[in-house]
Amino acid sequence: MALTLDERPTAPRPLAAPDPDARGTTAWRTWPLTVxxxxxxxxxxxxLSAFVPILATVPMAVDLVRHGSVRLPRGALWWGLFVVWLLASGLMLWVDAPGAVPGGGGGRLMVYGYRVAWYLACTVVLLWLGNADERQVRTDVVLxxxxxxxxxxxxxxxxxxxxxxxxxxxAVExxxxxxxxxxxxxxSLVHPQASTMTTFLGHVEYRPNAPFSFANSWGANLSLYLPFFLLGWCRRGAGWRRVVAPVVLVLAALPVVYSMNRGLWLALGAGAAFVVVRWxxxxxxxxxxxLATALVVAALVLWASPLADVVSERLANAHSNDRRSELLERTVTSTLEGSPVVGFGSTRDVQGSFASIAGGSTPDCPAxxxxxxxxxxxxxxxxxxxxxxxxxxxxxxxVxxxxxxxxxxxxxxxxxxVILLFFAIELFVYDTLGLPLMTVMAALALAWRERDDDGTDLAHVRARLRHAAPLVVALxxxxxxxxxxxxxxxxxVYAARTSLLLARPPVALDPDSGTERKNQEITVDTEAALVVSAGTLDRIDRTISGQAALRDAITITAAPNTDVLxxxxxxxxxxxxxAVADELAAGYLDSRADYLALRREQVLASLDTALRNAIELDTAGDSSRPLLTEERVQRYIDNVLLATTEAGEVVRSARSVxxxxxxxxxxxxxxxxxLLSALxxxxxxSVVHRRPSGLPPVASPTPARSRP
Structure with missing residues (x-):
């Protein structure tokens, strides 16, 4: 890849050679990036690592404002519309998303504001670096x-x-x-830690994430910085960096493997394939x-080392695929059902878990x-x-x-x-908002600045929007x-909620083993199914069509890791x-009590049979004592007779809101x-009247993009 990045360009504009007279100017103009x-x-x-990159773009934005005309790359219209949608989505923070925990609109402002700040910061990096004069902000310095x-x-x-x-x-913490x-x-933003603990392999493992917040962020950043490193440190003229670069690349192999980032591995493999195809x-x-020889040697070294076990174990434990696909499905479904045009502005917590409506993380099982x-x-x-x-x-x-x-x-x-290739792969599996997206924008800005692809001037866009303002406002x-x-x-629409504390089932007996079972854990999902069962709904509406309508209007949730339904x-x-919420609660408790009573009768009948067998064995005088003696079975029967069949209790009556x-x-x-229709x-x-369109190209771009 280093050789590919360092190939002789086919276009007439190569990387600019360092200008000794411009070193002071370069240092002054690039100080935000340097710091x-x-x-x-x-x-x-x-x-401060999550905030300094955003703050570093403030002087860049001031620099853009001071120097008048700002050029935009082709495709800027799409990014501008995305930013408009992003800002408008802030009005959706108070909207409940299907399948998510309701409420908490104001609490989402912090996450929303942080996301918007990052998108705006990435936009500033694209415009500032793309508009900067090569003599003042040199490409080789940025690399x-x-x-x-x-x-x-x-x-x-x-x-x-x-x-x-x-x-x-x-210190911030x-x-x-x-x-x-x-x-x-x-x-997660202000607490520095070197790794993230995980148990998805069946045992405790640590995935490196320093100096970032998450292990996946580490993988995304490593892949996106790699092309800059290869072109800036491995090419001719890099000085001492070219000597150090091979050592850094060899050292990188160890955390790359131990990161267990399959997305990173896939991106690096795609990068190698890209290089082979280009060559x-x-x-x-x-x-x-x-390159093929080097890859074979590297694979053999990896296979002979303990790192091979890490790779094979990670590839063999791909259960996170199911978890990701389930979350993906819920995310897209919730968007399509609730707000397909503008979304919800920020993330939402899922109600329950994939395994249970009462599921949730615990100290013993954070995953x-x-x-x-x-x-x-x-x-x-x-x-x-x-x-x-x-x-x-x-x-x-x-695109x-x-x-x-x-x-x-x-x-x-x-x-x-190459960076767009990596970004396209990781876009599906990593949360790349932050430094990864800023790095992508930096790469696009350098390439756009170098090619000077006849983009658009911001002043022309403002003029065009002023001309179209009446139409835009009207539509x-x-x-x-x-x-x-x-x-x-x-x-x-009114919602009435009632909460029930479920009683644990009574002790059940297993006469065949002669041992008492512990109180059974309540399966809240089974109880939720009992709420909408025909037996419960019959108490409210006996018509099939009526029961179908009832089921559509019922939502059953549970407090995480509790027996509260x-x-x-x-x-x-x-x-x-x-009224219906109270009737549902009463009907469910009656149905559950009937089931527990029936279950007790079944257990007692089973114990009566076991008692008769125990008496016959005792009467026969068999020297090998039976596993279930008459005394033990009788004790079991007494325990069942004393066990309650109470189904639970209402802890909060229904109240319509x-x-x-x-x-x-x-x-x-x-x-x-x-707005979109107006544009x-x-x-x-513009096409019909043969006048300049909404985003006209600049007639005479300045090749050097020098500034006063």
């Missing part, structure tokens, strides 16, 4: 700085491999108030043979909990938070930039193509009005909602669709 990268381990120890991030990632991986329990309390410090999301197409067969909807893959997060339409704009931007650089005409274009307001009409037609019934009539109007979904969706109509009118 971020070179001191990154310090920011991590201080608990070497981001190559340093690869070094820090490797060293952090080694720390997590050899000192997996290393962790410290950061000490400064935060107790309530905020204990927040799980905040804790083969260019006729560099010697390079193909050399028993389900990750929030919109996680375990950046793409699914974009779909859930900005809807299917917002996700389409997100993808269209990267457009990939189309611009797939020919790999220069080393920097090759770097951008946006019209779309919002249609949404209001749809919202007004939605009836008022909550029955919710929704209706447009508040009194009916309360009007559900909040979710008018925001149709109103905001209608407004955004109206499409303006573009159509």
């Amino acid at each position: 971020l990268v070179l001191a990154f381990p310090v920011w991590w120890i201080l608990g 070497r700085l981001l190559g340093w991030m690869f070094v820090w990632t490797v060293l952090g991986g080694l720390l997590g491999t050899f000192l997996p329990r290393f962790e410290v309390t950061s 000490l400064a935060l108030p107790g309530g905020l410090r204990s927040n799980g999301f905040v804790q 083969a197409l260019r006729g560099n067969l010697a390079h193909v043979v050399a 028993c909990g389900v990750p929030p909807l919109g996680t375990q893959g950046h793409l699914w997060g974009v779909i859930f938070t900005t809807g299917v339409v917002g996700a389409a704009f997100f993808l269209l931007f990267f 457009r930039r990939a189309w611009a650089h797939w020919r790999c005409r220069t080393p920097v274009e090759t770097l951008a193509a 946006t307001v019209a779309g919002a009005g249609v949404g209001m009409v749809v919202a007004a037609q939605q009836p008022e 909550t029955i919710e019934y929704r209706s447009t009539d508040a009194d009916r909602a309360s 009007r559900l909040p109007d979710e008018a925001a979904v149709p109103v905001v969706s209608g407004a955004l669709l109206g 499409a109509l303006d573009a159509l009118l």
